Amino acid sequence: MTVWVLGDQLSTNCGPIEHADHVLMIEAHAFGDRHRYHPQKLLTVFAAMRSFRDRLRESDYEVTYLRAETFGAALDRYFEASPGDDLVIMEPPSHGAGDRLEAMVEARGGTLTRVENELFLTTPAEFDAWAGKHTDDRTYRQENWYRHVRRETGILMDDGEPIGGEWNYDDENRETPPKDWEPPAVLRFEQDETTREVRSFVADRYPDAWGRLPDPDEPIPWPVTREQALEALEWFIDTRLGEFGPYQDAMVTDEWALSHSLLSSAINLGLLTPMEVVDRVEAAYHTGDAPLNSVEGFIRQVIGWREFMRHVYRRSMPELAAANQLEQSRELPPAYWTGETDMQCLSEAVGGVYDRGYAHHIERLMVLSNFALLYGVDPAELNEWFHLGFVDAYHWVTTPNVIGMGSFATDVLSSKPYASSGNYINRMSDHCKSCPYAVSKTTGENACPFNALYWDFLKENEATLRGTGRMGLMYSHVDNKSDEEWDAIRDRADWVRQLTVRGEL
Ligand SMILES: Cc1cc2nc3c(=O)[nH]c(=O)nc-3n(C[C@H](O)[C@H](O)[C@H](O)COP(=O)(O)OP(=O)(O)OC[C@H]3O[C@@H](n4cnc5c(N)ncnc54)[C@H](O)[C@@H]3O)c2cc1C
Ligand code: SF4
Missing domain, CATH: 1.25.40.80 (Serine Threonine Protein Phosphatase 5, Tetratricopeptide repeat)
Structure with a gap:
């Protein structure tokens, strides 16, 4: 039996590999051209795949490891050498991937049997x-x-x-x-020979990747074996x-x-x-x-x-990826690419993503996606940024987290948005102490940008949000603000948006 092992299924502890007499692995490079994927993501995936191949061979598995631009090109070569082969694969978690792979194999005269993906704990x-x-x-x-x-x-x-x-x-x-x-x-982890080889491949093949590629002698925090x-x-x-x-x-x-x-x-x-x-x-x-x-x-x-x-994700695709119940359409601010902003919390989080392809959960939710939500970024564009920027990003996990949880573009997995003013960040971090913006101010010069955007966001999206679960308290504050306060909030929110677009916040 030939088992096709995908790059995110590098396990001998579960699935059909236990019964394999032959393993197929394909390192397809053109996927990395679709987005400016973080070099540490590319490094980690390819180094982990090659290390897994070597480990299988050391354990006497017969492995066909093909490097190609696309799956299609690799499968052409594979079926030329092994016409009519029957492949077995664990169901890939990303939407439509199993169907696409099956069609590609069948078009080349083979068959693909898709079995349960045992890399999840529940079925x-x-x-x-x-x-x-x-x-x-x-x-x-x-x-x-x-x-x-x-x-x-x-x-x-x-x-x-x-x-x-x-x-x-x-x-x-x-x-x-x-x-x-x-x-x-x-x-x-020190980079071994395989990782260093992949590192130099990534540097050559993906010169436009967004993020820092570690030096060859620099240990990396992401396991590849x-x-x-x-x-x-x-x-x-x-x-x-x-x-x-x-x-x-x-x-x-x-x-x-x-x-x-x-x-x-x-x-x-x-x-x-x-x-x-x-x-x-x-x-x-x-x-x-x-x-x-x-x-x-x-x-x-x-x-x-x-x-x-x-x-x-599995049950809500493909609608989930395109969801946009708040009809947000702004472009991602330049600061998400440059990290250049005086906002201490945002600059720290974006800088971390650029340097390591990582931010922890609260930075992802309450800084990176919270600011994008309040500012009005198109959820699909935000999803693309998260997808390319993080070492752990795959469509099946990034999409529900960014579109559902972070952008509240659908209420399928939460009944209220994870939106907050600067107060939350001040309570949970030390960032505000060293930030030139004043977290205690909502309007006027130097007021924390989160604050005016937050109230403006509640007001703008009142029709959708007022009746949703647990928003009652927030709307009682909305109701208590005077017309003068709202004028000042709108002025400040407009100003923040103008500076954000220009990358001057
Ligand atoms: C906007 C946004 C985008 C995200 N994108 C991703 C992504 O692309 N890939 C990804 O794996 N996680 C994503 N997450 C979930 C979570 O933030 C990361 O799993 C976590 O920060 C990874 O760091 P850690 O291993 O140190 O996690 P820890 O804080 O140590 O948590 C332990 C483990 O729990 C799991 N986990 C926790 N929360 C989630 C969650 N919401 N969804 C899935 N797994 C979770 C992860 O496997 C994680 O390793 C995202 C969350 C948000 C809010
Ligand atoms: S004052 Fe506002 S912008 Fe500055 S760190 Fe605090 S929450 Fe972020």
Whole structure:
């Protein structure tokens, strides 16, 4: 049996590969021309694929590894050498990809059998059965799904009840680190020969890629082998998991990683399965090595959010990618490309994405997409930026997060927008202290740009938002503002927009 292993399915721990007598892998380069993908993304994917190929060969697998411009060109070569071959593949999570690959194989005289993608913890059938009973007017509730998965799997459960008596410990998890807090060191991996080879290929082949390509002797934080991924998991558990919970929403200047796991790229490539990550983290709780609030908070990200996003995407495409219920149409501000802005929070987040292809969850949600939402960026354009800029970005995961969660372009996965003024950023970060804008001011010179945009956004989108869940309090503040206040807010919001377009904010 020939198993076709895609670049984000680099696992021997699950799926049909166990029974393969031959493996096909295709490194297709032209996809990288579609967008200015971050060089660290290209480096990580291609280095991980080549390392996986070598590992399979060392384990006596027969591997055909084709480098080509497109899948089509590689498949032409493959079927010339192996006419009529039957290929087996794990279903790719991105919309329509399975159908496209099947048609390409059949056009060349082969067959493609698509089997369950075991790199997710839950199956489509399981989510569909759950959603049939639990969808509230087509808005899926992550919290309900999360509890369902815990009940079904027994993860962090004790005799049918959540361990500790609560489903969720967020109340204990909204802290910012004290001034003298020393963040744990980030684990980095020396570039081996394969990675350096890929690095120089990426430098030559993708001169227009957006983002920083590390020097050849610079260790990188993104695992490209199974061994590195396992080391990264252990490192996270030993050094960061304990404080993951309390600091997961915090932002600190010059501290890009805080206590986040930095595992998303490895999980999304298949170097780690979500189940093994969850098992290992749960075990750390049972051995007394990590507190419940951190363990529960982390596990919720994986079995709640990650699985939930995958299924909502699967069920909501293709409409999801084009959704735009707020009819936002502005171009992405130049600052998202240059990082040049006096806004300390935005410059820190964009700078991190450029340097590393990474920003943590709250920077993605409450800075990068929050500003774009309030300013009025076209959700599809924002999605494209997130898709090209991050090491862990794939259409199936970026799209629901950016279009659904960040842009509120559809209410399919949340009932209210994740929109906030500068107050939230001030509460959860130290950025405002060193920012030339005044977070306490909404209007007038130097007022924090988030503030006027926020109120203007609520007013502009009143018809859609006023009646939506949990927006009542915000609209009571809207109702209490005088005409003079609204005039000043509009003036300031217009001014902020003009400066943003010119890249002068
Ligand atoms: C606008 C926006 C865009 C995003 N784009 C991506 C993306 O392209 N790829 C991606 O993997 N995640 C994306 N996320 C989700 C989340 O921000 C990242 O998974 C996380 O920041 C990765 O860093 P980490 O591994 O240190 O995560 P941690 O904070 O340590 O979290 C643990 C793990 O939980 C999972 N996770 C947590 N939240 C989500 C989520 N909402 N969706 C999917 N998985 C989640 C990830 O596997 C992550 O590794 C996005 C979120 C937002 C708001
Ligand atoms: S004052 Fe406003 S722009 Fe500046 S860091 Fe704070 S939230 Fe960001």
